[in-house]
């Protein structure tokens with residue numbers, strides 16, 4: 560059961576004074592394949608000791624190289640050690656989860672262990688209270704990489720994150736990226752593309768996101784991501800000095 564991981568009270572009941580001092584979390588959303596993990600990998604690499612990734616729970620099967628509960632990294636590590644190429648830059652980033660059964664997930668939802676949960680492409684996903692608390696306890700900027708249902712549910716909490724949407728330049732390019740990533744079956748790919756169409760439409764709803772970043776040129780998208788986060792980054796860097 561995930562219940563044992565959750566000893567502390569939830570973020571929605573955090574002490575207000577402490578919450579004021581805590582860095583604002585970041586919600587990163589957008590279609591599967593838009594490039595969220597790619598951008599996050601760079602961000603976490605450039606700013607060590609500033610961000611912490613909220614490790615979600617999911618009922619989907621792990622992809623090759625994905626491990627239980629580690630966060631965000633590049634794969635495969637053994638290859639990185641044996642090559643001169645900067646593989647971290649050319650391989651897709653692996654984003655880890657707590658991989659659990661449906662029963663465990665449902666039990667956790669039932670006992671109120673999740674801030675939000677959603678069904679996406681036939682699998683369950685959720686952000687546990689503990690995953691956010693673990694990061695916030697270290698005074699780091701907590702990053703939640705979640706789908707649109709998650710965004711809407713987080714809006715009902717008092718987490719008060721910065722909301723960022725990462726969008727592909729077009730459906731055609733998204734499909735190509737997802738196919739080239741070689742992580743999905745045809746069925747899963749079609750489900751993700753269906754969800755992407757809705758996501759692309761909704762993302763421009765006024766007030767939903769603080770910024771919508773079109774990830775066409777990666778450098779440009781990364782520059783925009785940094786610019787929206789720099790104030791919060793500098794606050795954490797300042798407080799790390801003291």
Ligand SMILES: Nc1ncnc2c1ncn2[C@@H]1O[C@H](COP(=O)(O)OP(=O)(O)OP(=O)(O)O)[C@@H](O)[C@H]1O
Nearest residue numbers: 591592593594595596597651736740774775776777
């Ligand atoms: N600007 C870009 N130009 C070309 N390819 C890109 C760009 N950004 C990301 N990619 C590639 O597109 C694929 C999807 O990116 P990534 O895995 O980061 O998406 P994601 O949004 O995290 O997807 P998911 O939600 O399924 O985890 C990867 O293979 C990545 O290398």
Ligand SMILES: Nc1nc2c(ncn2[C@@H]2O[C@H](COP(=O)(O)O)[C@@H](O)[C@H]2O)c(=O)[nH]1
Nearest residue numbers: 591615676677679684685686704705706709
């Ligand atoms: N609502 C939530 N959505 C989540 C969570 N963790 C991941 N996700 C989203 O799921 C899709 C697919 O992810 P993948 O790893 O299977 O490609 C993607 O859009 C993620 O943002 C979560 O805890 N809650």
